[in-house]
Amino acid sequence: GGGEKPMKKTALRAECEARGLSVDRTMPAEMLQARLRLYFESRARQAAAAAAAITPSWAPSEDSLSLARAAAIAPLHALASCLVYSSSTGRLNEGHFNDPVLLWLALHLCLEDTLRTAQAAEGRVGAAVPGSALVCLSALYAAKQYSDVAPAAGALLALAATWNAVAAAAAADTWRLNDAVRAEPLYPHK
Numbered sequence: 001g002g003g004e005k006p007m008k009k010t011a012l013r014a015e016c017e018a019r020g021l022s023v024d025r026t027m028p029a030e031m032l033q034a035r036l037r038l039y040f041e042s043r044a045r046q047a048a049a050a051a052a053a054i055t056p057s058w059a060p061s062e063d064s065l066s067l068a069r070a071a072a073i074a075p076l077h078a079l080a081s082c083l084v085y086s087s088s089t090g091r092l093n094e095g096h097f098n099d100p101v102l103l104w105l106a107l108h109l110c111l112e113d114t115l116r117t118a119q120a121a122e123g124r125v126g127a128a129v130p131g132s133a134l135v136c137l138s139a140l141y142a143a144k145q146y147s148d149v150a151p152a153a154g155a156l157l158a159l160a161a162t163w164n165a166v167a168a169a170a171a172a173d174t175w176r177l178n179d180a181v182r183a184e185p186l187y188p189h190k
Contacts (some may be wrong), residue, residue, distance in 0.1 A: 007029075007033075008029075009028075009029045009032065012029055012032035012033060012036065013025070013027070013032055015032075015036055016032055016035055016036060016039075019036075019039055021035050021036070021039055023035065052123075053123060053125050053174060053178055054174070054177045054178050054181065055170070055174050055177070056170060056173040056174060056177060058170075058173075059170035059173065059174065060166070060170070062120065065167070068163060069163075072160075072163075073160050073163055076156050076157070076159060076160040077105060077109075077157070077160060079153075079156055080105075080146055080150075080152075080153040080154075080156040080157045080160075081102055081105060081153070083146075083150040083152055083153035083156070084099070084101055084102060084146055084149050084150050084153045085099070085102065087149055087150045087153075088101075088149065100145075101145045101146060101148070101149050104138075104141060104142040104145045104146075105142045105146070105157070107138060107142075108135070108138040108139050108141075108142045111131075111134055111135050111138050112135050112138075112139075112164070114131070115128060115131040115132060115134075115135050118131060118188070119131070119171065124184070124188065125171070125174050125175045125178050125179075125184055126175055126179070126184035126185050126186045126187070126189075127185075127186065127187060127188045127189075128171040128174070128175065129168075129171050129172050129175050129186050130186055130187070131171075132164070132167060132168035132171040132172070133168060135164050135167075135168070136161065136164045136165055136168050139157065139160065139161035139164045140158070140161055142157055143155075143157035143158040143160075143161055
């Protein structure tokens with residue numbers, strides 16, 4: 001037959017390493033191929049589980065969530081951060097982006113991205129519930145920190161935090177709907 005030519009061992013090792021799989025130089029090509037196959041099968045199962053999740057009828061779609069983040073939430077974050085940055089005269093780290101107040105928003109965004117990965121890419125509807133609550137709390141704390149420096153900045157972040165509250169309610173309702181079909185704990189699991 002005219003099948004594909006097998007990949008060389010160095011190319012297989014490079015493919016494994018590019019995907020974060022642990023490999024070493026002594027592994028035979030068959031073992032490297034098996035690791036890649038298992039990786040791709042696992043990713044396909046995760047994507048299928050995420051796609052199979054039942055979502056509440058009132059919840060916004062994933063496309064509208066992405067659009068709202070890009071068109072509304074990100075500009076609110078940017079404007080609020082500009083207000084804090086510009087009003088930082090006389091404060092610790094004035095005129096620097098490593099200002100502790102600005103870093104609270106960075107921490108919130110890190111938590112939000114981690115939650116989005118667990119929820120959307122991995123389909124972990126249970127772990128998304130406490131994760132969403134943590135994201136809401138981090139957004140509110142960042143808004144409080146911003147408000148202490150520039151009240152208008154705090155108000156803008158609080159407005160953006162309402163979107164996190166909607167997402168948290170959707171995550172909790174999604175878990176409720178799916179828990180009846182396939183029980184999943186409210187903590188990360190394998």
